Amino acid sequence: MSTIMDSYRGLKLGNRWDSAPRLFKMFLLLLVVAFAFYLPYLNILPFAYVRTDLNPTGSDWASVLFLIVVYMIVAVGLNVVIGLAGLLDLGYVGFYALGAYSVALFGSPSSPVVEALQSRFGLSEDWAVPFAICIPIAITMSLIAGVILGAPTLRLRGDYLAIVTLGFGEIIRITARNLDNVTGGAAGITQVPVPPGPEVDGRSFFNTIDAERWYWLALVILLIIIWLTLRLEHSRVGRAWLAIREDEDAAAVMGVAGFKFKLWAFAIGASVGGLAGLLFGSKQQYVEPNAFMLNLSFLFVAMVVIGGSGNVVGVLVGAFLLTYLPERFRELQEWRPFAFGVALVLVMVLRPQGLVPSRRRAREFEDRRHEAEEAAADV
Amino acid sequence: MDFDALISGLDRHTLDGITRGSIYALVALGYTMVYGVMKLINFAHSEVFMVGTWTVLGVYTVLGATAGSSIGMVIGATLLALIAAMLASAGTALAVERIAYRPLRKKGAPPLIFLITGIGCSIVLVETFGQVLRAFFGPPFGRVTVNIPSVLETKVVFTIPGIDLAVTNTRLLIIIGAIVMMLALDTFVNKSRLGRGVRAVAQDPDTASLMGVNQDRVIMLVFVLGGAMAGVAALLFTIQYDITKFDIGFIIGIKAFTAAVLGGIGNLRGALVGGLLLGVVEVYASQIWDSSWTDVTAFVVLVLVLMFRPTGLLGESLGKARA
Numbered sequence: 001m002s003t004i005m006d007s008y009r010g011l012k013l014g015n016r017w018d019s020a021p022r023l024f025k026m027f028l029l030l031l032v033v034a035f036a037f038y039l040p041y042l043n044i045l046p047f048a049y050v051r052t053d054l055n056p057t058g059s060d061w062a063s064v065l066f067l068i069v070v071y072m073i074v075a076v077g078l079n080v081v082i083g084l085a086g087l088l089d090l091g092y093v094g095f096y097a098l099g100a101y102s103v104a105l106f107g108s109p110s111s112p113v114v115e116a117l118q119s120r121f122g123l124s125e126d127w128a129v130p131f132a133i134c135i136p137i138a139i140t141m142s143l144i145a146g147v148i149l150g151a152p153t154l155r156l157r158g159d160y161l162a163i164v165t166l167g168f169g170e171i172i173r174i175t176a177r178n179l180d181n182v183t184g185g186a187a188g189i190t191q192v193p194v195p196p197g198p199e200v201d202g203r204s205f206f207n208t209i210d211a212e213r214w215y216w217l218a219l220v221i222l223l224i225i226i227w228l229t230l231r232l233e234h235s236r237v238g239r240a241w242l243a244i245r246e247d248e249d250a251a252a253v254m255g256v257a258g259f260k261f262k263l264w265a266f267a268i269g270a271s272v273g274g275l276a277g278l279l280f281g282s283k284q285q286y287v288e289p290n291a292f293m294l295n296l297s298f299l300f301v302a303m304v305v306i307g308g309s310g311n312v313v314g315v316l317v318g319a320f321l322l323t324y325l326p327e328r329f330r331e332l333q334e335w336r337p338f339a340f341g342v343a344l345v346l347v348m349v350l351r352p353q354g355l356v357p358s359r360r361r362a363r364e365f366e367d368r369r370h371e372a373e374e375a376a377a378d379v
Numbered sequence: 380m381d382f383d384a385l386i387s388g389l390d391r392h393t394l395d396g397i398t399r400g401s402i403y404a405l406v407a408l409g410y411t412m413v414y415g416v417m418k419l420i421n422f423a424h425s426e427v428f429m430v431g432t433w434t435v436l437g438v439y440t441v442l443g444a445t446a447g448s449s450i451g452m453v454i455g456a457t458l459l460a461l462i463a464a465m466l467a468s469a470g471t472a473l474a475v476e477r478i479a480y481r482p483l484r485k486k487g488a489p490p491l492i493f494l495i496t497g498i499g500c501s502i503v504l505v506e507t508f509g510q511v512l513r514a515f516f517g518p519p520f521g522r523v524t525v526n527i528p529s530v531l532e533t534k535v536v537f538t539i540p541g542i543d544l545a546v547t548n549t550r551l552l553i554i555i556g557a558i559v560m561m562l563a564l565d566t567f568v569n570k571s572r573l574g575r576g577v578r579a580v581a582q583d584p585d586t587a588s589l590m591g592v593n594q595d596r597v598i599m600l601v602f603v604l605g606g607a608m609a610g611v612a613a614l615l616f617t618i619q620y621d622i623t624k625f626d627i628g629f630i631i632g633i634k635a636f637t638a639a640v641l642g643g644i645g646n647l648r649g650a651l652v653g654g655l656l657l658g659v660v661e662v663y664a665s666q667i668w669d670s671s672w673t674d675v676t677a678f679v680v681l682v683l684v685l686m687f688r689p690t691g692l693l694g695e696s697l698g699k700a701r702a
Contacts, residue, residue: 082491086491088491088494152682152685152686153682153685153686155689156685156689160640160685160689162420162494163420163633163636163637163640163681164678164681164682164685166633167633167637167677167678167681167682168678170633170674170675170678171675171678171679174671174672174674174675175675177671178669178671178672298498298502301495301498302495302498305491305492305495309491334510334514335510337502337505337506337509337510338502338503338506338507338510338511340502341499341500341501341502341503341505341506342499342503343499344495344496344498344499344502345478345479345496345499345500345503348483348492348495348496348499349478349479349482349483349496352483352486352488352489352492365486365488368486368487368488368489369486369487371487372484372485372486372487373487
């Protein structure tokens with residue numbers, strides 16, 4: 001026994017994890033997932049102190065958990081774009097908004113689009129596109145938007161892409177605010193549909209009071225998306241992304257079609273962002289342009305980069321910290337953005353590879369640091 | 380679509396566009412110089428401009444200069460505000476470089492990280508005026524629009540005959556001031572010894588350091604010059620629009636960056652061309668469509684330019700050593 005333990009000692013956590021038996025890994029993962037599902041009812045001291053509703057002004061714990069998971073979905077989607085393909089997308093909030101607006105525009109009986117459809121086809125007053133069909137609509141809309149934005153701009157150098165995507169995020173918001181007769185303008189759209197389900201206690205299954213059901217739904221979707229992106233990362237496409245991220249020219253010489261794979265990353269990231277937006281809009285049951293300011297985009301990018309871009313565990317940690325900490329310390333609300341800015345600079349200057357970097361990335365950073373030091377020593 | 384509104388006041392709108400564009404162009408210099416040398420978009424540059432506008436307000440408040448001041452007071456206050464804004468903005472830019480960029484440069488971090496620390500600095504600066512200073516000093520700091528006294532009163536200087544266009548002293552000062560500053564900077568970079576160092580580093584950092592150019596100093600110089608130009612822009616902006624706000628930098632920064640890309644980022648003369656063009660296009664667009672769409676214009680222009688001329692109208696050239 002001691003010889004087995006000895007071989008574990010001195011290894012980093014990640015290496016220990018890798019060399020653990022498969023059955024043990026499965027068991028631990030299941031335990032983590034089970035704990036995640038139990039979280040809304042967390043009430044064992046001292047763990048209960050992580051809850052956000054300890055004082056009367058605190059926000060509903062299950063709702064906070066839901067938001068954390070939605071942002072985790074966002075972070076996992078954005079990680080495909082930033083972490084794997086190395087494309088800086090500062091307009092991710094645009095896709096998030098598109099997802100939320102798609103479900104609102106097509107699913108809400110009071111949206112101008114649905115009203116136009118009603119009068120055009122002589123449908124009844126309370127007809128609207130069912131929620132189940134809104135999901136593919138939202139994913140398709142954000143995917144198409146991703147391709148439309150990506151096709152002309154992905155041929156550009158990386159720095160320009162940042163600004164163009166930033167502009168895209170703003171264009172979506174300003175359009176949503178100004179097109180009164182399509183999106184309801186600044187007033188937004190109410191009566192956004194919720195997923196169907198049996199009635200419990202005289203309320204529909206998904207309602208504004210029982211947030212833990214929303215949380216479980218989002219958690220299931222998050223798990224599916226994590227699984228899918230991990231499959232992608234270890235496929236031929238994923239290897240192409242890594243090659244492009246490291247050196248686009250070298251990748252092109254080796255026969256990797258850079259543009260095609262970059263567009264793939266962009267479109268996949270966009271559709272995941274749309275799905276997250278759909279969840280958000282549906283839970284709020286109300287969509288308005290001010291919910292999609294550019295700051296949110298910066299927050300999304302910060303989640304990925306602070307956590308450790310390229311590593312799923314890292315971006316989950318990033319999304320958790322940046323969503324949870326501000327909610328836990330609500331009494332300092334006014335100081336939140338300031339603290340956020342300071343934290344952003346500090347973390348990045350002290351630990352540019354992120355809090356939980358992927359091992360490959362960490363090694364690359366180490367390499368670059370050596371190179372920089374050698375270059376400085378040469379001069 | 381309302382072309383009549385545009386055509387009926389074409390001369391007025393053009394002048395308005397050029398005034399706006401001059402300010403964009405001055406701010407754009409900061410982006411273009413930093414980009415030319417470091418291949419990096421300095422996201423905190425818009426906040427460097429914002430600090431400048433607050434400095435102008437501070438100088439006016441300390442001196443007690445208001446709309447009805449004597450002529451000596453007007454000139455003195457404006458000049459003092461100019462110097463103070465240039466110093467404050469240059470200082471801010473330098474601080475950003477020291478805190479957010481230099482440590483990363485030493486570590487050889489990838490460009491993405493520079494962008495994130497830039498955004499972080501930008502948020503810190505915005506919040507300093509929106510929250511931190513308010514907590515200690517109260518108003519005028521805070522999340523509201525603040526009026527800046529229009530020390531220089533607007534008067535019509537002359538009227539262009541034929542098209543009957545009234546040119547005011549403030550517009551004249553802005554346009555001439557901006558162009559003079561840009562010419563001065565262009566001459567400095569192209570003719571002086573320090574400017575040669577800037578061009579050398581822009582062209583090839585490694586070879587430049589082998590030839591004895593101190594790269595750190597050049598980068599500091601670039602940030603200081605860009606910051607000072609943003610300070611001038613801040614004064615000119617307050618003369619025309621009489622306001623400031625904690626987040627005023629954001630949209631101006633985006634416009635200025637668009638202007639820089641439009642003209643060819645890394646190209647000083649391109650910044651002038653891009654700035655003026657963007658200002659005019661924007662004012663025209665706000666007349667033809669609705670003014671609520673103005674901010675979209677800049678982005679659409681940017682995407683169009685990048686699609687057809689990825690290096691901007693005049694191309695990148697800070698590194699192309701001439702003379």
